Amino acid sequence: FVNGVLKTGFTGMLIRYQESKTTQFLDIQQCYNTCDINARFAGGLVGSFAGNMNGEVNIKNCYNTGDIIAEYAGGLVGSIAGNINGEVNIKNCYNTGDIIAEYAGGLVGSFAGNVGKVIVTSCYNMGNINAKYAGGLVGSHSATSGTLTILNVYNTGDISGNHSGGLVGYQAGYLNGNFSIENAYSTGNVSNGGNSIVGSVSNDCRSSDISGVY
Numbered sequence: 001f002v003n004g005v006l007k008t009g010f011t012g013m014l015i016r017y018q019e020s021k022t023t024q025f026l027d028i029q030q031c032y033n034t035c036d037i038n039a040r041f042a043g044g045l046v047g048s049f050a051g052n053m054n055g056e057v058n059i060k061n062c063y064n065t066g067d068i069i070a071e072y073a074g075g076l077v078g079s080i081a082g083n084i085n086g087e088v089n090i091k092n093c094y095n096t097g098d099i100i101a102e103y104a105g106g107l108v109g110s111f112a113g114n115v116g117k118v119i120v121t122s123c124y125n126m127g128n129i130n131a132k133y134a135g136g137l138v139g140s141h142s143a144t145s146g147t148l149t150i151l152n153v154y155n156t157g158d159i160s161g162n163h164s165g166g167l168v169g170y171q172a173g174y175l176n177g178n179f180s181i182e183n184a185y186s187t188g189n190v191s192n193g194g195n196s197i198v199g200s201v202s203n204d205c206r207s208s209d210i211s212g213v214y
Contacts, residue, residue, distance in 0.1 A: 025055035025086070028062060035066045036097075042070035043078040043109070044095070050079075050113075056086035064095045067127075073101035074109040074139070075127065081112040088118045096126045098157075104131035105139035105169065106157065115143045121151045128188075134161030135169035135199065136186055142172040148179045155186040164190050165199035167213075172200070183212045 026049075033044035041048035044064030049057075057080075064075035072079040075095025080088065088111075095106040103110040106125025110133070111118065118141070125136040133140040136155025140163070141148055148171070155166045163170040166186025171179060186196050197213050 024053075026053065026057045028059045030061045032063045033066050034064075037066055037068045037070065037073075039070050039078075041072045041078040042068050042101075043074045044068070044076055044097070046077040048072065048079045048081070049077065050081045052082055053084040053086065057084060057088045058091075059089070059093060060091045062093045064097050067098045068101070068104075069099075070101045070109070071103070072109040073099050073104045073131075075099065075106045075125065077108045079103070079110045079112070080108060080115070080143075081110070083114045084116060086116050088115055090120045091122055093123045094125065098128045099131070101131045101139070103133045103139040103169075104129050104161075105135045105137055106155065107137045109139045111138065111141045111143040111145075113143050115145045117146045118143075118148045119151075120149070120153060123153050125155045125157050128158045128160075129164075130160045131164075131169070132162045133169040133199075134159050134164040136166050136188065138168045140170040140172065141168065142170070150181045151183060153184045156188050158189045158191070159186075160191045161199070162192060163199040164192055166190050166196045167198065169199045171198060181210045181213055185214045 028045055031045055059076055090107055106127055131139055136159055190196055
């Protein structure tokens with residue numbers, strides 16, 4: 001863990017910036033950040049991932065309590081923009097830090113590129129999020145993915161942005177499978193015309209299943 005204030009272009013407590021190289025897997029468990037961060041790409045754990053991944057990305061039992069100011073910012077990961085053949089699993093994680101950015105989420109600021117599957121389970125956000133694309137958990141998902149699944153999650157932070165949602169700010173990626181949210185809630189204020197659960201969903205989403213949410 002790190003405690004203090006960091007200012008740089010790419011900032012993550014474990015990984016600042018990963019690009020070009022092919023990695024077999026990424027496994028981050030039981031890590032946390034209490035540091036305030038000011039950078040272009042900033043996450044409590046990973047600033048930006050823009051490489052190739054043959055296996056899975058697992059982030060489990062991690063948290064962030066630091067405040068973050070960036071262009072792409074997430075309590076855990078600022079931006080995932082690479083090609084990931086396996087799944088991205090985020091489980092038992094939370095954020096309580098306030099985040100201000102262009103793309104901001106309590107867990108991940110932005111998903112782009114190509115991702116096999118994204119699964120977020122048993123996570124929560126209590127921080128306030130202010131961004132153009134703002135979500136309690138995910139700011140923007142514009143990746144080409146198999147599925148995007150969010151289970152057993154909640155948000156209590158206030159969310160503000162042009163595309164703002166209590167859980168997901170903007171779903172604009174092409175999904176070969178389903179976009180689903182189950183057993184979730186958001187009690188924070190969502191402003192600027194946003195929605196308590198999902199701010200905006202594009203026509204590239206093949207099907208959606210949102211149940212047991214409020």
